[in-house]
Amino acid sequence: MTDSPSFADHLVAWQKTAGRHDLPWQNTRDPYRVWLSEIMLQQTQVTTVIPYYQRFLARFPDIQALAAAPVETVMEHWAGLGYYARARNLHRCAREVVAHHSGRFPASAAGLEELPGIGRSTAAAVAAFAFGERAAILDGNVKRVLCRYFAIDGFPGTAAVHRQLWQLAESLLPQRDIEAYTQGLMDLGAGTCTRSRPACERCPLTAGCQARQQGRQATLPTARPRPAIPERTATFVLLRDGARLLLERRPPVGLWGGLLVPPEGAVDAVLARLGLRARDCRSLPPLRHSFTHFRLTLEPVLCDVEAAPRLAEPGCEWVALEQAATAGVPTPIRKLLISFINQSSTRRRSADSAVARQAKATK
Ligand code: SF4
Structure with a gap:
């Protein structure tokens, strides 16, 4: 805040020579016109607003005309401009000014802030x-201009940053030329210090701008923090019968709809549901997979089932182990099966060579 005077001085001087002076709502002190333009310009670009503003004024030339009109007529003249709560509040505000303020807007920011919208x-x-x-x-x-000029970190929507920005905005106000200063801020934000391509080389604030000095224009203001991606965990039971693995077709709707996967759920529940018994069960290394909206940790459990299982459950099928990974399974399950099949073959090879070594030794 040390250079507050120069911030305002630069901005005012620039606005007077390079800013906008001929917009339809400029060069007037009529609070009705100023208010109407400010409401229309919320979230909306100047070029979009101009024809609406002109048509609206032609139909509702003053606050009395607006207050007297049915809200439906006001909405008709707003149609296409978007954010329709603005139009309803505009009408409510006009009626309140007429009814409680004798048709004259309160002459202070504090008084104006009491009005609807x-x-x-x-x-x-x-x-x-x-x-x-x-x-x-x-x-x-x-907000964008201030965040960049003062290199303010943190998403402006957070309470602390928001408070800091209001304090700065108030501390920077010039003693005079408030109109040029306010218009200058608007002009700079709309046409120079733009969101994606700030034109720092022709900005009146360039000498004192910290974002410019630090090369951080692209990362300030700080973007809205991304919501944490939910984590989910699911157990998949690899039911093995010798060289076969049980796969189950998922319901058509939902995650992996219609694809084959090993049965999902707690081991006991899966065995009971399928009418199977296991000789031996053990956990295998988990596998993580990221979806767009969540992360899934797949926790496989390998169970060797007792012989001659008969499946009453529809949608289940025994698949040869070496074909399981290519049997219409979703990608994470394919990865899981490939990892399991590779580990099984490594173990089998080690066991075979151990047997071979022992056989050689006993000769
Ligand atoms: S110098 Fe660049 S980043 Fe800084 S206020 Fe001006 S346009 Fe924005």
Whole structure:
């Protein structure tokens, strides 16, 4: 905050020479027009707003006309501009100003903020442009400029960063030229310090901008943190009958719908469901697989079943071990089966060579 004066000075000087001066809602102090434009410009680009603003004003030239109109007519004139709660609040606000303020907007940011649909930043913008009040705005564009200029880390949506940005926005306000300053912030955010390609070489703040000095324009403001990916665990029972493995077809809907997988669930429950008995069960190394919305840890358990199993369960089939990995199974199951088959063959080879060595030794 040490260079607050220069921040505002640079911005005001730049706005006066290079900023926008001919937008349809500029060059007026009529609070109705200023307010209407500020509401329309929320989340919406200037070029989109201009024709709506002009048509709206032609139909509702003042706050009395807007308050007197049915809400349906207001909605018709807003149709296509999006975020329709704005239009409903606009109408409610007009009626409140007419009914409780004699048709005159309160002449302060604090008073404006009490009205329907007017938040802190919009109240400040209207107060600055209509009444010349020194009030700080902080919309998405201004947040971006401040985060970059002061190299503020942390997602601006978090309470702490949000508070810090409001404090900065207020500390930077110039003693005069509040209109040019406020417009300058808007102009800079919309056309120079843009989200993806900030034009630092022609920015009036370039000398003091920390993001520019640190080469961090692309990573500031900090992006919204990604939600943690949920972790899930599933047990798959590899039921082995000699050289065969039991696979079960999944229901058509849901994860791996219609594909073959080893039966899923706790060992006892799987054996009971399939009417099988196991001689021996042991856990195998787990395998992790990432899906778009979650991570799955597959925990395989190998069970050698007792001889001559007869399956009453529909959708189950015994598959030759060496064909199991290519029998229409999903990718993670294929990886799991390949790993299991490779380990089995390694173990078999080691056992064979141990037997061979022992046979040689006893000769
Ligand atoms: S110098 Fe670049 S990053 Fe910094 S405020 Fe200006 S346009 Fe934005």
